[in-house]
Amino acid sequence: MSYAYSTSARTLSRRGIAVAVVASLAVPFCGAYAQLGGLVKKAKDRVVEQQVANQVEKRVNPVASNPGAPPKFDDVTLELTNDRIAQIIHGLSAGRAVLDGTNGSPSRATLIAQRDDAARQSADLSQKNAKAFEAYNEKRDASQRCRNDAIHASREKRQQANDQRAKELQAKAMSDPAFREKAVAMAQKMAVAQQKGDTAEVRRLMIELNGGAPESDNVDSLAADKVCGSLPPQPAAMVQSQKLDAQANKLSDAIRQLEQQAAETEVKESKLTERQYQMARERIEAYLSAMKYNSEPGGFSAGERQALGARRADLEKVM
Amino acid sequence: MPLGALPGAIRIAAIAFVAIAATPLRPAPDRVPPRAALPPSSLAVWTGKAWREWWRSDDAPDRWRGPHDAVADAVRWRTAANGVEWGELRLAGTGEARRLRAVVVRIDPRVVRLRLDTAFTAGGERAAWTVDDARPDAIMAVNVGQFVRTLPWGWVVLDGHQFLAPGSGPLATAVAVDSSGTVRWIGPDSLKDANLRRGVVAAFQSYPTLLTADGEIPPPLREPGRGIDVEHRDARLGIGALPNGRLLIVLTRFDAFGETLGSIPFGPTIPEFAALMGALGARQAVALDGGISGQMLVRDADGTHTWRGLRKVPMALVVLKKS
Numbered sequence: 355m356s357y358a359y360s361t362s363a364r365t366l367s368r369r370g371i372a373v374a375v376v377a378s379l380a381v382p383f384c385g386a387y388a389q390l391g392g393l394v395k396k397a398k399d400r401v402v403e404q405q406v407a408n409q410v411e412k413r414v415n416p417v418a419s420n421p422g423a424p425p426k427f428d429d430v431t432l433e434l435t436n437d438r439i440a441q442i443i444h445g446l447s448a449g450r451a452v453l454d455g456t457n458g459s460p461s462r463a464t465l466i467a468q469r470d471d472a473a474r475q476s477a478d479l480s481q482k483n484a485k486a487f488e489a490y491n492e493k494r495d496a497s498q499r500c501r502n503d504a505i506h507a508s509r510e511k512r513q514q515a516n517d518q519r520a521k522e523l524q525a526k527a528m529s530d531p532a533f534r535e536k537a538v539a540m541a542q543k544m545a546v547a548q549q550k551g552d553t554a555e556v557r558r559l560m561i562e563l564n565g566g567a568p569e570s571d572n573v574d575s576l577a578a579d580k581v582c583g584s585l586p587p588q589p590a591a592m593v594q595s596q597k598l599d600a601q602a603n604k605l606s607d608a609i610r611q612l613e614q615q616a617a618e619t620e621v622k623e624s625k626l627t628e629r630q631y632q633m634a635r636e637r638i639e640a641y642l643s644a645m646k647y648n649s650e651p652g653g654f655s656a657g658e659r660q661a662l663g664a665r666r667a668d669l670e671k672v673m
Numbered sequence: 674m675p676l677g678a679l680p681g682a683i684r685i686a687a688i689a690f691v692a693i694a695a696t697p698l699r700p701a702p703d704r705v706p707p708r709a710a711l712p713p714s715s716l717a718v719w720t721g722k723a724w725r726e727w728w729r730s731d732d733a734p735d736r737w738r739g740p741h742d743a744v745a746d747a748v749r750w751r752t753a754a755n756g757v758e759w760g761e762l763r764l765a766g767t768g769e770a771r772r773l774r775a776v777v778v779r780i781d782p783r784v785v786r787l788r789l790d791t792a793f794t795a796g797g798e799r800a801a802w803t804v805d806d807a808r809p810d811a812i813m814a815v816n817v818g819q820f821v822r823t824l825p826w827g828w829v830v831l832d833g834h835q836f837l838a839p840g841s842g843p844l845a846t847a848v849a850v851d852s853s854g855t856v857r858w859i860g861p862d863s864l865k866d867a868n869l870r871r872g873v874v875a876a877f878q879s880y881p882t883l884l885t886a887d888g889e890i891p892p893p894l895r896e897p898g899r900g901i902d903v904e905h906r907d908a909r910l911g912i913g914a915l916p917n918g919r920l921l922i923v924l925t926r927f928d929a930f931g932e933t934l935g936s937i938p939f940g941p942t943i944p945e946f947a948a949l950m951g952a953l954g955a956r957q958a959v960a961l962d963g964g965i966s967g968q969m970l971v972r973d974a975d976g977t978h979t980w981r982g983l984r985k986v987p988m989a990l991v992v993l994k995k996s
Contacts, residue, residue, distance in 0.1 A: 425769055425939070430905060453822075466797040599834065606824060607838050609797075613822040629902065640938065640965045643983040652937045 424655040430629045434637065434658045438626075439665050442634055445624030446672035449616040462612050469605035476598035483591040493586045500582035501575075508577035537563065638662065638669055708896040711944055712904045714770075718747045719763035728948045735895060737888040737951025744952035748777055753973040754812045756784035757992055763928065764949070769906045769939035774928035776969060776980055777953060778813055780920040785812065786993045787850045789831055789875045793987060799823055800987035804970040804979050813992040815922055815969040816982065817848075817912070818877040819962045825988045827878025828864060839864045842880055844891060844901070846959035848912060849876035854995075858886065858914055858957050877988065883911055883947035883958040890951070894944050901943055908938040909946040910967040912990075913955025921955050924969045924980055936983050938964045962986060 427433045434442075455461030460468075480487060527534045540563045547555035588596075621631045637653070641662050644651035651659065662669070711730035718725055725743045748760035757780050764773040780787075792802035800823050807814035818825040827840030828847050839847070847859040851872045859869050860882075870876075881901055882891050893899035913921040925946070926935035941949065943960065950958040961967070968982035 425906075430902070462798070463796065470797065603835060603837070606836065610821070610824045610826075610837065613824065617821050633905075636938065636964055640936075640983045643965070653939070 425653055431633050432630050434634060434661055436661045439661050441624045443668050443672060445620040448623035449620035450672050452616040452619050462609055465605050465609045469602045472598045472602040476595045479591050479595040486589045487592055490589055497582055497585050501578040504578035504581040505574040508574040642670060714767035716945055717765040718744050720747055724765055735890055740954035741952035745954060751973060753971050756781035757812045759971045766941055770941050772928040773940055774926045776924045778922040780992055782854045782856050782920060786995050787875060788991050789988055790991050791988045793823060800985050802986050802989050804968045804981055807970045810993055811991045813971050814989050816966055816986040817961050817990040818879050818988050820987050823987060828876055830873050830876035833874045840878055844881035845878050846882045847876055847878040849873040879959045879961050881960055883950050883960055884955055886957045888951060888956050890947050894947050903942055903944050906940055906942055908940040908963045908967050910961040910963040911946060911950055911958050912961055913950045913958030915954050916956055921953055924967050926980060936981055
């Protein structure tokens with residue numbers, strides 16, 4: 355067995371392993387009981403199943419269910435006493451002040467007005483220049499199609515050249531032991547570099563093996579420029595409209611940041627933890643919503659209903 | 674660097690590299706580190722004849738590779754329109770979740786049109802969308818995303834334009850619809866990739882991720898103390914992807930006395946809800962704003978079916994017929 359054959363055989367064998375590994379990974383895993391962790395017992399004993407069913411039946415018996423009952427109070431779901439509601443109103447008021455811009459930053463109302471103004475101006479420009487925008491879009495799409503075709507053609511051409519070059523190198527590897535040795539050594543170095551995540555070293559080794567720098571990344575784009583020319587310039591009104599859109603987006607982000615700041619202030623000033631506060635706030639919203647639509651608020655203790663009822667007007671004002 | 678991108682000249686080296694890389698390594702020891710237990714709970718489904726327990730917190734799977742037969746078979750699917758089916762199932766859990774109903778919708782995005790609608794009060798001071806505002810031609814509508822006060826959290830694309838910049842968080846997932854109607858699921862790190870954002874006509878972000886791309890339950894949902902409250906019970910809403918590209922939307926409702934009290938925010942924990950999404954066949958899924966926000970509408974031949982929330986929200990996913 356010659357060395358060349360031996361190397362080739364080993365490579366093929368490893369390729370075979372690689373193919374098998376890839377193929378085995380690609381085979382869809384589809385068992386009847388597909389979840390892991392032993393959740394489903396395939397042959398569940400009927401008696402046990404019946405027992406489980408009976409237990410669940412007892413648990414869900416509607417007689418035992420009281421929808422109006424309060425939740426289990428714990429260190430997240432706190433009972434809404436007079437004091438806690440006062441704390442929450444204090445937090446809500448502080449948050450409202452942030453939104454109103456009392457800390458020196460623009461108020462939410464100001465930011466909303468600025469954003470809506472920018473969006474309105476942008477919409478006006480789009481409306482007034484609709485024909486010009488449409489004409490530009492058509493030109494751009496045509497240019498894009500031309501460029502896509504040209505890029506595809508350039509890539510195909512390069513691919514063919516590369517394939518040819520690969521064939522030549524494969525032939526060289528079969529006939530030139532020195533080149534073969536070099537390729538294998540390089541591949542090993544590349545494997546090490548790849549494992550380390552050293553992409554610069556991988557690239558350097560590729561260039562070394564290739565005997566020169568690879569073609570530049572934008573070679574296909576340059577080919578497309580030659581065939582189709584550059585993209586047409588945007589109409590000035592379109593550029594302006596896009597600037598206004600970007601401004602509106604920026605203001606939306608600013609509004610969101612202000613709201614986040616207000617939410618953080620609410621929590622801080624309420625002296626509750628964030629989870630306690632959010633839970634309390636959500637329950638208060640549910641209470642106010644139910645009261646607004648004259649329905650019975652479910653999930654509150656008698657004491658909570660009394661406390662919330664007493665401060666309902668204050669809560670509605672600051673929520 | 675992907676091998677396909679290598680210049681042809683070094684392909685031999687690449688082949689050798691692949692071969693070396695394919696050489697089996699010594700397998701890592703098959704040990705699962707001990708972890709803290711989820712709070713004790715279980716879920717059962719009403720099969721039509723009996724309750725069948727299908728999930729326990731002390732035996733919860735880390736990954737779902739397909740639907741759970743008992744859960745999937747418990748849904749009697751009804752066609753709302755071409756590409757949209759819906760059904761309900763009854764669940765029995767622990768504590769406040771002892772009686773639950775889940776409304777389940779399957780959507781084929783290839784045969785319908787998905788769009789996002791937003792609604793705010795005139796001054797923009799409050800979110801203002803409810804299911805009652807769903808456009809009359811909507812086959813289905815549901816609130817999506819999360820929000821702090823008025824504006825949605827995270828990335829929002831409306832009609833092909835970015836309305837709000839991406840948010841970040843380890844368990845955030847973006848759901849994006851491109852111009853062909855294909856839905857892309859984008860993880861927190863991938864949102865920086867401009868290619869993934871290209872061609873998107875509608876997108877939103879939400880959290881926490883319930884199932885990753887291969888049906889895996891994210892580690893923070895498997896045990897307490899990793900940033901997710903695994904104990905809290907609430908009404909839940911989530912969106913998932915089925916293996917065939919369809920979307921799955923699930924809304925849980927408190928079911929002690931029918932839909933009258935359906936909007937009371939009692940429901941499953943996040944791990945239980947992730948399990949429900951997995952058991953219904955989702956490969957990846959993310960929670961939407963449940964609690965008192967969760968609301969949904971489905972229109973079918975029998976009329977309009979509405980599950981209302983107690984809070985107005987800023988944004989909704991609306992399913993329309995393809996024009």
